[in-house]
Amino acid sequence: MEKLLSSKRLKFLFYAGGIFTFYFLFGILQEKITRGTYGESNEKFTCMLALVFVQCVINYIYAKIMLLTFLKQGEDSTRSVYYASAAMTYLLAMVCSNMALQWINYPTQVIGKSAKPIPVMLLGVLLGRKSYALKKYFFVLLVVIGVALFIYKDGKASKEESTNFGFGEFLLILSLLMDGLTGAVQERMKSESQTKSGHMMVAMNKWSCLFLGISILITGEIFEFINFVNKYPSIIYQLFLFSVLSALGQFFIFLTVTEYGPLPCSIVTTTRKFFTVLGSIIFFGNVMTSRQWIATFIVFTGLFLDSFYSSKESAKRRQ
Secondary structure, X not given: OHHHHHHHHHHHHHHHXXXXXXXXXXXXXXXXXXXXXXXXXXXXXXXXXHHHHHHHHHHHHHHHHHHHOOOOOOOOOOOHHHHHHHHHHHHHHHHHHHHHOOOOOHHHHHHHHOOOHHHHHHHHHHOOOOOOOHHHHHHHHHHHHHHHHHHOOOOOOOHHHHHHHHHXXXXXXXXXXXXXXXHHHHHHHHHHHOOOHXXXXXXXXXXXXXXXXXHHHHOOHHHHHHHHHHHOOHHHHHHHHHHHHHHHHHHHHHHHHHHHOHHHHHHHHHHHHHHHHHHHHHHHOOOOOHHHHHHHHHHHHHHHHHHHHHHHHHHHHHO
């Protein structure tokens, strides 16, 4: 019995290590690609549609392989219009989030995206006619306070910094709104068709690839992307690695949820965000003030409490 428990602990540590490692490297590489410079002229990579397109292609291949091997989930009865709608909002959220990194640093983006429960809750009430416990509102309020405290701009900032920061903040808000709409459509999928995770991953990434493929052709970004790749071929390896790290991180999250439940997975994913912020500070010199450290603590406290109590309530309903 003790050997069995010891084996389970070791396996959990291995899974948690996978989530930490792949998403930590994913975050570092994301900032390197979007905020780094290339060549003697210090050019920046600005092809955000192409970046998300490559990520979606790799995610689709990964999800398809998973569905044919580990995730044998039968036939999919979900309506295509739901997948198309969710894919549109999903990729818009990713594009806006990646574009925001051209004006704000990675810690700000991570903390801003941690406010995702806010639009999900609001749109759940407005569109899904859902109701939430009072403590849920309190946890979300903690996140709101933390994010507001973090993104508050001191009066000493220059006009140029204020403008750039404001636009990056706008993109984050737009990204969060798209996250909320994606969640609302996915809830409709689950309630009407009991959509499985593997089917959702494959279909959403397929539609995302279609939308993004059309977009990069219409906007002409495909030619800008090809030109950039020809000048700096090292970006190909970075983009591929960036997408693979994202897919592998999702794989370990799936393993953790299926074997240990959502609570341990929520704890791991919430804490890894904090260490991603630390990694960004260490590797890229993104300095945080005392106020921002306090704000970070408030945000992750709210997220942790929300994940903890939501998982406990889900466990009670299953009993």
